[in-house]
Amino acid sequence: MKLFRPVGSLLLGGTLAASLAACGSGTQNAAPASSASGAEDGTLTVFAAASLKQTFTELAKTFEQQHPGTKVALNFAGSSDLATQITEGAPADVFASADTKNMDKLAAASLVAGKPENFATNVLTIATPPDNPAGITSFADLAKPGVTVVVCAPQVPCGAAAQKVEAASGTTLKPASEESAVTDVLGKVVSGEADAGLVYVTDAKGAAGKVKEVPFPEAKDAVNTYPIAAVGTSAQKELGAEFIDLVTGEEGRKVLGAAGFGRP
C-alpha cells in the first residue's frame, strides 16, 4: 500500500547510500596502494598496533617531510589482526607490533626481513572516571566488593599483562567484563559504566581529562615490549629501513616518550 512505499524507498536509499559510501572509501584506499607499485618514490605501507595511532601518525608526517614525494599509508589495528592480515598476503612494508608474540608469529612464517628491533615499552595503569567514584588508590582496591572492574581478556596482550600483575601481587580480580581490546576497556571507563579499568599508561594519557590515572607499583611486573621490523615481502626495504631508523632514533624516542611509552 501507499504507506509502505516511503519506508521501502527510505531503506533502499539508505542501503544504497551506505554502499556507495563504502565504494567511495574503497577506491580511495585502493588509489595509494596501486600507485605504490608504479611511482618512483611511492607509498610506504606501515601496519602498526592500535596503541601507536597517535605517535605513528605524527612520525609518518615527519617522514613524509624528510622524504618529499613519499607517502606513508598507515593501517592501525590489533597486533594479532595485523599479523594475520600480513600472513594472508596484505601488502605491508613495515610492521610494528604491541607485543613480541605477534612479531614472532610473523617471523615463524618467514615474513620478517632482518631482526626485529624493540623500540618502546608500555605498562598497565588503572583508569577511573574523573571523579573516581569507587575511591580506587591501589591495585588491591580493585578487588574490593562492589567495585565494577573491566579488564582485557587473557587472550589479548593487555589481558595477559593484567593476569601477570594479578599473580605477582596476589590480588584476584573479579572483572565485570573481559574485553577483547584495550580501547573497549577505556570506553567502559570513559562512559562511566565501570568504576575502574586496567589499560596501558599511553591509553590513560591519550584520554587525559576523560579518565583519572591511578598508577600502581605492581605494573612493573608486566612490561609489554614493542618490536618493529621490515616485512619480508616488501619491495621497498630501504625506505622501510629508513622509517624504522626514524622510529628507533631520537625523533621517535621524543614522540613516543611524550605519549608515555617507556624506553626498551
Add this chain to the structure above:
Amino acid sequence: MRPASAGPDGRAGRRRRQSAAGSPGLPRWILLPAALGFLAVLLPLAAMAARVNWSEFLPLVTSPASLTALGLSLRTAAASTLLCVVLGTPAALVLARTRFPGQQLLRALVLLPLVLPPVVGGIALLYTFGRRGLLGQTLEVLGIQIAFSTTAVVLAQTFVAMPFLVVSLEGTLRTAGNRYEAVAATLGARPTTVLTRVTLPLILPGLASGAVLSFARALGEFGATLTFAGSLEGVTRTLPLEIYLQRETDPDAAVALSLVLVAVAAVVVAVSYRKTFTGALDAAAR
C-alpha cells in the same frame, strides 16, 4: 508460502493470473552479473568452510567456553525474540491498522536499527540504560543494574531484532487485509474480540516467520552487545563475541564456531524466507 495458505484475499489467485500472463523471459546476458551476485555471497562462506579443521571440529565446538557461549546465545536470543513478539506485534498493528500524523516518520524511525551500524545502537543503549544514561539513575535507585548483565545483552538484541518483526508483520497485516475484521465488527464483535479471534489467528504464520527472523538477527548480534553489555563468559559473552575473542589466539576455533553460527542461521532463514519476504514484498508492491 504455498498458494493454499496464501490467505483469504485471493493472493494465490492473483499470482496465478500473473504467471498465466507469462514472463517475457530474461535476456541471457543478465545471467553473468546474476552469477557474480550469487558468488559474492556464497564464495566467502565456501572459503570459510574450506578452512575448517575437520579433525578438530568437534572438540573445538564442544569446548566448555564454546558451549557456554552457545547456551547463552540461545537463551538471550529466545528472550529477546519473546520481547520482540510481545512489543513488536502491537507496534505492527498500530502501524498497519491506524492512521495518525507523523506515522510515516515513526515507522521510518522504528525501522532505523535495520540500517544502523550495530555499534551505534550500542552507544544509543548505553546513553539510555547505562549508569549515567537517561534511565540509568532511575534504575539504580530501584536497585536494577543493567550494565554488564545478561539483561543488557537481551536489550541490545531486542533493539536490533525488533524491526525485522515489525516490518514482516506489518507486511502480513496489509496482505491479509481487514475484510474479515470489518465483518466481525459488523456482527457485533468488540475490538478486543476481533483482535484475538480474527486478526491474530489470521497473521499467525507471518508472526511465526517474523519471530524466527528476529531470533536469527538476535543470535548474530555483536556490535551493540560489545559496546553496551561487555564480554564475560557465561554472562554477556555470546557466541559472536566468543568467536571474536577466539580469533586472537585460536583461529581454528573461531572458524569452527563461525560455521556453527552459519548453520543455525541457514536453517532459520530457510524456515522463514519464503513466508516473510513474499509477504513483505507483496505489501510493498501494492
